[in-house]
Amino acid sequence: xxxxxxxxxxxxxxxxxxxxxxxxxxxxxxxxxxxxxxxxxxxxxxxxxxxxxxxxxxxxxxxxxxxxxxxxxxxxxxxxxxxxxxxxxxxxxxxxxxx
Numbered sequence: 001x002x003x004x005x006x007x008x009x010x011x012x013x014x015x016x017x018x019x020x021x022x023x024x025x026x027x028x029x030x031x032x033x034x035x036x037x038x039x040x041x042x043x044x045x046x047x048x049x050x051x052x053x054x055x056x057x058x059x060x061x062x063x064x065x066x067x068x069x070x071x072x073x074x075x076x077x078x079x080x081x082x083x084x085x086x087x088x089x090x091x092x093x094x095x096x097x098x099x
Contacts, residue, residue, distance in 0.1 A: 019035055032074055039071060049091050059084040
């Protein structure tokens with residue numbers, strides 16, 4: 001399932017347009033786009049995807065890299081998607097195929 005339909009883009013509507021936040025998957029990497037920088041993380045550099053929780057912010061997804069660094073994925077959170085757990089499952093499935 002490495003066809004184009006397997007790749008996802010997460011953006012929070014007006015925020016993505018006006019503020020530049022997004023997470024996009026590509027065949028070779030996952031891209032986290034922030035207003036002042038873009039981070040591209042090769043699938044082979046990823047150790048896991050984690051769900052973080054906070055009473056005020058809800059849930060969001062963090063990617064854990066082989067270096068030990070953790071990076072939050074913009075727009076993959078409880079405010080932007082209906083099920084964070086389903087999105088993590090989809091990201092892990094894609095990661096398993098592409099790493």
